[in-house]
Amino acid sequence: MPKLALFLAILPGMALAEIAPEQAARLEHIVTQDCGSCHGLTLRGGLGRPLTTEALAGADPATLATIILDGVPGTAMPPWRPLLTEEEARWIADYLTTKDQR
Amino acid sequence: MKRALALALLTLLPLPALAQATGDLGLVVERASGSLLLVDRSDRAALTRIEGLGDLSHASLTYSPDERFAYVFGRDGGLSKVDLIDRKVVARTMQAGNSIGGAISDDGRLVAVSNYEPGGVKVFDAGTLAPVADIPAEGKTIGLVDLPGRRFAWAVWDTGEVFTGDFSGAAPVVTSLGIAGVNPFDAVLTADAHTYLVGLFGEKGVMSYDLWSPETPPQKFLTDYGKTGEDMPVYKMPHLQGWAFTEGQFALPAVGRHEVLWVDSETHADRGATPVHGQPVFIIAQPASPYVWVNFATPLNDTVQVIDSRDHKVVATLTPGKAVLHMEFAPRGAEVWISARDDDRVLVYDTRTREKLAEIAAKAPSGIFFTARAHRPGL
Numbered sequence: 149m150p151k152l153a154l155f156l157a158i159l160p161g162m163a164l165a166e167i168a169p170e171q172a173a174r175l176e177h178i179v180t181q182d183c184g185s186c187h188g189l190t191l192r193g194g195l196g197r198p199l200t201t202e203a204l205a206g207a208d209p210a211t212l213a214t215i216i217l218d219g220v221p222g223t224a225m226p227p228w229r230p231l232l233t234e235e236e237a238r239w240i241a242d243y244l245t246t247k248d249q250r
Numbered sequence: 251m252k253r254a255l256a257l258a259l260l261t262l263l264p265l266p267a268l269a270q271a272t273g274d275l276g277l278v279v280e281r282a283s284g285s286l287l288l289v290d291r292s293d294r295a296a297l298t299r300i301e302g303l304g305d306l307s308h309a310s311l312t313y314s315p316d317e318r319f320a321y322v323f324g325r326d327g328g329l330s331k332v333d334l335i336d337r338k339v340v341a342r343t344m345q346a347g348n349s350i351g352g353a354i355s356d357d358g359r360l361v362a363v364s365n366y367e368p369g370g371v372k373v374f375d376a377g378t379l380a381p382v383a384d385i386p387a388e389g390k391t392i393g394l395v396d397l398p399g400r401r402f403a404w405a406v407w408d409t410g411e412v413f414t415g416d417f418s419g420a421a422p423v424v425t426s427l428g429i430a431g432v433n434p435f436d437a438v439l440t441a442d443a444h445t446y447l448v449g450l451f452g453e454k455g456v457m458s459y460d461l462w463s464p465e466t467p468p469q470k471f472l473t474d475y476g477k478t479g480e481d482m483p484v485y486k487m488p489h490l491q492g493w494a495f496t497e498g499q500f501a502l503p504a505v506g507r508h509e510v511l512w513v514d515s516e517t518h519a520d521r522g523a524t525p526v527h528g529q530p531v532f533i534i535a536q537p538a539s540p541y542v543w544v545n546f547a548t549p550l551n552d553t554v555q556v557i558d559s560r561d562h563k564v565v566a567t568l569t570p571g572k573a574v575l576h577m578e579f580a581p582r583g584a585e586v587w588i589s590a591r592d593d594d595r596v597l598v599y600d601t602r603t604r605e606k607l608a609e610i611a612a613k614a615p616s617g618i619f620f621t622a623r624a625h626r627p628g629l
Contacts, residue, residue: 170562180282181591182548183574186487188325189307190282193348193367195390195407195435219483224433224451230470231549 169217175239195224204245211239269599272317272334276620278596280613281306287612294598294608298337304328310351310617313624315358323352329363331379341379345372353396360417362402371404385415389400393437395628405434405448430457435487439628440495471518482506486531486547496535496559501542503530512562524562527553536601537583545574566604570597578618589615
């Protein structure tokens, strides 16, 4: 039993790109507040579609990271490259696809 | 110890039925915690926190004609009726999966909500929140405003179509005003209910509808604005509720640019542009003055600028706090209340000296709504 708890505690950390904890907090803040202004504070959708783990089931995090960095041309989804590094975008993509399981 | 006991007693005692006048009250949306902070403008203080309103990102609200009730439009589709005197939620309905805003009819009898998912406009009885009408749309509805005569106007993001709905008779009468353009993102009504302006995101331009003479064809303006320059990505949709009308001009946010645009409100002729600190989000006229106040999209959202509408010059640049989301003026313009989300504060500024008068603690505050809005059309 304690073994399992330990495993669970470590797993999310391993799934995410290498990012310092304080930076992770900043990125989480960006996701709720800035992405949330279009995708909903709870990410259940707004002008942009839902970004819940359920809605993104089966999505490839690398592809999502590219969408985040380059946006979706012809839609309201802006490119975040001017504000986020590739590591940060990848962290957000991993975070989005796993957060509701944590 | 005594203090703790008194505090415990206070929280146990039911609140007395307060006969408080509501004309100088307001509500601040605390977006992350799903709560509202009831504030007193005269005391520059928070009175209490009202909880349990769901997802309040992007939430807005409107007031009943007697300024007692607020109708709160939550992002999660929740419509809540809040009593400012009893200081609690008195009615609540989950009316859609995802909604964006609403309006109250000129006579205060009907509340309309504009929905994203499923798209459309739903109308409720303002007393009971019982459903009255359901107008589906082929997409997300935006820019819902009230028109005189128990009517509303709105636009559809996906199709670009603009509608008016007349709810004065037994059955609603919905009229299409045609297509405004690609992806209207918000719309606003002038205070005289003459002009309905629909801002376009998918193409350059703003469509203007003359609601006093509906036979007049709509006019598109600002269509070639900035075609030469490369637009910047838009990280936050500008709001039009705050479009300012001043000195015979509209002051408009340039979508994707660090500029405020000035347009003649009669002829729609270009009257110039003011370079500003960032991409404008709200541009709000300071009542009884020539000034407009502007806040900006992330990441430049710690700043507020004041522009003189006569010469279009920036006359002041303030840095009230981190993530400034909204500004609300006292109805006669003496003060402006500014929400700084990431500082968990609402800041009160004197509009003449532009000095800070007070700070009020609030949890991730966004919209600030004073009860005087009850008497303004289009809000």
